[in-house]
Amino acid sequence: MVRVYGNDFAPQDAEPARPAAPAEIEPGLEDFWRIVGADGRIEPRDAMPEDYRRSLVRQIAQHAHSEIIGMQPEGNWIGRAPSLRRKAILMAKVQDEAGHGLYLYAAAETLGVDRADLLDLLHSGRQKYSSIFNYPTLTWADIGAIGWLVDGAAIVNQVPLCRCSYGPYARAMIRVCKEESFHQRQGFEALNTLSHGTPEQRAMAQDAVDRWWWPSLMMFGPHDAESTHSEKSMAWGVKRFSNDDLRQRFVDMTVPQSEALGLTLPDPDLRWNEERGHYDFGEIDFTELFEVIKGNGPCNKQRMAHRRGAHEDGAWAREAATAYAEKQAARKEGSAA
Amino acid sequence: MSDRRSWPLFEVFVRSRRGLSHVHVGSLHAPDAEMALRNARDLYTRRQEGVSLWVVEASQITASSPEEKDSFFDPAGDKIYRHPTFYDIPEGVEHL
Amino acid sequence: MNTRDYALSLGDDALVAAQRMGEWIAAAPQIEEDVAVGNIALDLLGQARSLLTYAGSLEDPVRTEDDLAYWRDEREFHNVHLVERSWGVLPERPRDFGVLVARLLVLSTYLCELYDRLSTSTDETLAAVAAKAVKEVDYHRDHATLWVLRLGDGTEESHTRMQAALDAEWPYVAELFDDAWVDPTLVERGVAVLPSTLRDPFDLRIVDVLARATLHLPDVAAAVGGGRRGVHTEQMGYVLAEMQHLTRSHPGATW
Numbered sequence: 210m211v212r213v214y215g216n217d218f219a220p221q222d223a224e225p226a227r228p229a230a231p232a233e234i235e236p237g238l239e240d241f242w243r244i245v246g247a248d249g250r251i252e253p254r255d256a257m258p259e260d261y262r263r264s265l266v267r268q269i270a271q272h273a274h275s276e277i278i279g280m281q282p283e284g285n286w287i288g289r290a291p292s293l294r295r296k297a298i299l300m301a302k303v304q305d306e307a308g309h310g311l312y313l314y315a316a317a318e319t320l321g322v323d324r325a326d327l328l329d330l331l332h333s334g335r336q337k338y339s340s341i342f343n344y345p346t347l348t349w350a351d352i353g354a355i356g357w358l359v360d361g362a363a364i365v366n367q368v369p370l371c372r373c374s375y376g377p378y379a380r381a382m383i384r385v386c387k388e389e390s391f392h393q394r395q396g397f398e399a400l401n402t403l404s405h406g407t408p409e410q411r412a413m414a415q416d417a418v419d420r421w422w423w424p425s426l427m428m429f430g431p432h433d434a435e436s437t438h439s440e441k442s443m444a445w446g447v448k449r450f451s452n453d454d455l456r457q458r459f460v461d462m463t464v465p466q467s468e469a470l471g472l473t474l475p476d477p478d479l480r481w482n483e484e485r486g487h488y489d490f491g492e493i494d495f496t497e498l499f500e501v502i503k504g505n506g507p508c509n510k511q512r513m514a515h516r517r518g519a520h521e522d523g524a525w526a527r528e529a530a531t532a533y534a535e536k537q538a539a540r541k542e543g544s545a546a
Numbered sequence: 547m548s549d550r551r552s553w554p555l556f557e558v559f560v561r562s563r564r565g566l567s568h569v570h571v572g573s574l575h576a577p578d579a580e581m582a583l584r585n586a587r588d589l590y591t592r593r594q595e596g597v598s599l600w601v602v603e604a605s606q607i608t609a610s611s612p613e614e615k616d617s618f619f620d621p622a623g624d625k626i627y628r629h630p631t632f633y634d635i636p637e638g639v640e641h642l
Numbered sequence: 643m644n645t646r647d648y649a650l651s652l653g654d655d656a657l658v659a660a661q662r663m664g665e666w667i668a669a670a671p672q673i674e675e676d677v678a679v680g681n682i683a684l685d686l687l688g689q690a691r692s693l694l695t696y697a698g699s700l701e702d703p704v705r706t707e708d709d710l711a712y713w714r715d716e717r718e719f720h721n722v723h724l725v726e727r728s729w730g731v732l733p734e735r736p737r738d739f740g741v742l743v744a745r746l747l748v749l750s751t752y753l754c755e756l757y758d759r760l761s762t763s764t765d766e767t768l769a770a771v772a773a774k775a776v777k778e779v780d781y782h783r784d785h786a787t788l789w790v791l792r793l794g795d796g797t798e799e800s801h802t803r804m805q806a807a808l809d810a811e812w813p814y815v816a817e818l819f820d821d822a823w824v825d826p827t828l829v830e831r832g833v834a835v836l837p838s839t840l841r842d843p844f845d846l847r848i849v850d851v852l853a854r855a856t857l858h859l860p861d862v863a864a865a866v867g868g869g870r871r872g873v874h875t876e877q878m879g880y881v882l883a884e885m886q887h888l889t890r891s892h893p894g895a896t897w
Contacts, residue, residue, distance in 0.1 A: 288661065288885060301684060324552070349888055407894070524671070529793050533577065584788065592677075
């Protein structure tokens with residue numbers, strides 16, 4: 210049996226990037242660079258470069274937003290799950306995503322921001338979430354494909370973050386990654402059942418893989434040469450591997466799994482390269498991705514409208530709870546006096 | 547107005563099993579401690595991770611600051627007699 | 643009516659309640675509440691699966707939980723109307739958190755009393771299912787109570803909305819305590835609980851919570867029921883259409 214689930218991320222030849230201090234260290238940041246250089250963890254009240262803090266807030270918030278928006282495409286199928294067992298699994302999974310969002314917002318808040326402000330930034334479109342969730346889930350097989358491919362890609366991206374230099378983020382990611390591996394397994398299993406089921410189920414599975422494969426590859430971001438944030442992130446010990454290294458790792462991991470499923474990946478250029486010891490794959494067409502990022506994806510408007518709607522519809526209940534807490538506190542004070 | 551629209555932050559501590567201390571696991575927002583405890587149960591012990599929970603409003607925690615680190619923690623650094631490996635035990639003596 | 647019918651009706655209540663509750667995931671007022679509602683829906687779904695599996699096992703030939711959930715038509719479902727209704731009070735507000743809280747309070751308070759009594763049923767399987775479920779619904783009641791207090795005694799707006807939600811749910815409470823569908827011999831044999839005997843403890847609990855929440859017991863007439871006879875509201879058809887369509891489009895497939 211091929212090793213289907215490799216959470217123990219140890220790329221054979223891609224060496225992790227070493228954090229690197231600049232030639233001239235700003236006064237007061239000596240400890241920061243010493244700790245980062247020694248692969249230690251920065252904790253919330255430590256001195257840190259302002260752009261380190263800002264960049265982490267942006268990255269962690271975007272990650273949290275992705276978990277929260279990511280509840281929608283899968284939540285779309287809870288009502289229609291084809292067996293009660295699948296319904297329970299899917300409910301638990303979508304619930305986990307809410308949990309992951311909360312772990313991550315908690316990590317971001319250690320950097321001195323408030324979750325309410327981050328949600329405002331999401332709702333007003335000033336902070337982004339992963340574009341993958343702007344694609345629609347059209348059939349039940351999409352649920353399997355998301356678990357297998359999208360969660361699979363997320364794990365490859367996220368496992369190195371368990372060792373990132375910011376302690377609260379690293380700890381949140383450890384929790385997230387543990388639970389994500391359950392998601393990937395259930396996705397693979399759901400898809401495997403379809404691909405070995407009736408001809409209609411098999412066609413449904415292949416169609417889902419055809420639609421989700423390329424967007425999954427795009428989850429790793431642009432090619433290294435065009436990646437704007439990468440270099441600094443690596444010097445800070447936040448990012449450990451380049452986009453292209455991680456993408457290659459994902460492809461290498463996934464191709465044998467697709468064979469076990471008996472499904473084909475929609476790339477005529479995909480083949481084993483003996484010399485490189487990796488799979489070669491075709492050129493990614495990023496033009497669509499950039500359209501989706503700009504807001505022109507199939508579901509951008511729908512996802513945001515749903516998220517804003519839930520937030521606004523719930524305002525009265527949140528305010529009520531605050532008012533009640535204040536009344537209770539006042540009553541307590543009154544009876545104590 | 548911002549304190550009005552946002553629920554306070556609570557830090558969550560979980561005792562994963564009897565015999566162990568409560569350990570900080572993360573935080574959440576809740577209107578009050580009663581709700582915070584329920585939310586903590588739902589969020590941080592979904593997979594039976596705990597047998598006991600504490601929630602503390604984050605604003606109630608007084609923390610040492612990194613600048614105080616030297617005076618706070620370094621003095622303990624040379625008190626190696628607090629650590630069991632400080633003491634030489636003759637070979638063959640067990641259960642110590 | 644036999645043990646199978648009894649288990650099936652209770653299972654249908656839990657199943658349809660869970661199906662409706664699932665609509666709240668990713669739509670609650672706060673992300674923490676999404677997680678809480680998810681837990682409650684999962685508990686109800688778990689209860690449904692146990693009860694349907696048991697009901698199906700008493701048939702000849704045996705039917706699975708999925709046979710019963712996906713391949714029965716509307717008239718063969720025996721759940722009460724309370725659990726099948728949509729979440730709105732007003733048409734312009736199709737999903738109202740107050741309605742969720744009101745329904746959860748009513749349903750979990752009823753289920754607490756029911757499962758508590760059923761945990762000593764002479765039917766071992768029903769007793770075991772109920773003994774596990776009673777702990778779950780006790781937590782649901784606790785959660786609902788906390789929210790009823792906050793919405794009832796929160797702001798003026800929340801007080802009005804919570805009362806309106808209660809008023810909207812209340813006509814469907816009476817059906818929970820209707821004895822007509824339960825075979826007296828099942829009660830005599832100690833298998834089933836006579837629903838009307840749960841009404842007093844239910845009222846005591848509810849009156850206490852509502853008083854603390856500065857709300858009043860709705861003074862509205864009971865709706866004409868029929869769920870136990872398989873006569874449902876118009877909304878039930880849509881619940882089943884959503885739940886069953888994929889499975890029914892692929893007869894014989896496994897998932």
